[in-house]
Amino acid sequence: SKNKIEINNLDFYYGDFQALQDISLEVPENKVTALIGPSGCGKSTFIRTINRMNDLIEIAITDGEVKVDGQDIYHPSVDVVDLRKRVGMVFQHPNPFPKSIYENVAYGPRIHGIKDKNKLDQIVEESLKSAALWDEVKDKLDASAFGISGGQKQRLCIARALAINPDVLLMDEPTSALDPIATGKIEDLVDELKQDYTIVMVTHSMQQAARISDYTAFFFMGELIEHGPTEKIFENP
Ligand code: ADP
Ligand code: ADP
Numbered sequence: 001s002k003n004k005i006e007i008n009n010l011d012f013y014y015g016d017f018q019a020l021q022d023i024s025l026e027v028p029e030n031k032v033t034a035l036i037g038p039s040g041c042g043k044s045t046f047i048r049t050i051n052r053m054n055d056l057i058e059i060a061i062t063d064g065e066v067k068v069d070g071q072d073i074y075h076p077s078v079d080v081v082d083l084r085k086r087v088g089m090v091f092q093h094p095n096p097f098p099k100s101i102y103e104n105v106a107y108g109p110r111i112h113g114i115k116d117k118n119k120l121d122q123i124v125e126e127s128l129k130s131a132a133l134w135d136e137v138k139d140k141l142d143a144s145a146f147g148i149s150g151g152q153k154q155r156l157c158i159a160r161a162l163a164i165n166p167d168v169l170l171m172d173e174p175t176s177a178l179d180p181i182a183t184g185k186i187e188d189l190v191d192e193l194k195q196d197y198t199i200v201m202v203t204h205s206m207q208q209a210a211r212i213s214d215y216t217a218f219f220f221m222g223e224l225i226e227h228g229p230t231e232k233i234f235e236n237p
Contacts, residue, residue: 034213088161151182
């Protein structure tokens with residue numbers, strides 16, 4: 001299978017503290033790759049190197065190579081706004097904007113220059129459908145995004161990420177703030193979305209990685225200890 005993301009000899013520092021050490025990993029296209037390991041081992045730091053989110057931290061130093069679709073995303077010629085259009089992100093705590101459901105999804109496309117109301121309507125509908133939320137919110141698109149449940153908020157954040165039409169979806173513990181039913185819905189959704197997106201997901205749950213990922217990468221103290229097909233990683237010795 002084709003590799004969507006290639007990481008070669010990646011080191012990452014917060015000032016003097018080395019949070020990632022010599023990571024090399026290939027992430028295949030249209031699969032779910034789970035990142036697991038104990039708290040503080042570098043999973044969040046690692047996932048944030050793939051859309052250059054760590055650049056927002058002043059003391060961050062990234063060394064090595066991260067390629068998306070063969071392009072080195074840390075090359076000086078890369079436009080970070082364009083990169084984040086290709087690589088979407090969903091966080092642990094659902095964080096919709098204090099705006100309507102519609103505006104949360106329309107915001108990204110509008111920032112990227114889509115002004116036509118019919119086109120925006122269409123993107124909002126398609127994105128909400130892709131996030132399995134349309135049926136639940138279609139009659140209240142103008143209502144505040146703060147008035148829906150936690151699980152719905154997280155699916156709204158997924159719709160917001162999908163609306164800018166990325167190829168890669170990064171998810172940093174997307175279900176750890178959710179109850180089991182909402183978690184199940186997100187897991188089913190992730191399973192659907194991999195047909196169209198390459199998904200990299202941090203999880204603290206081995207069970208979740210075993211349930212929904214195709215590949216698993218196991219981190220420990222800033223190093224990539226083991227990686228491979230999930231059934232191999234979890235098979236009994
Ligand atoms: P998570 O549960 O996602 O790992 P944490 O509670 O570890 O979250 O961290 C929350 C925020 O604090 C993150 O933005 C992280 O980058 C930041 N953070 C974590 N550890 C440190 C640290 N030692 N110094 C400064 N900021 C930190
Ligand atoms: P994980 O996601 O596996 O819980 P993180 O990537 O959040 O791990 O953190 C990896 C290490 O980097 C931890 O030791 C954490 O304290 C440290 N760290 C995270 N964010 C920051 C930050 N903004 N400044 C300094 N240290 C940080």
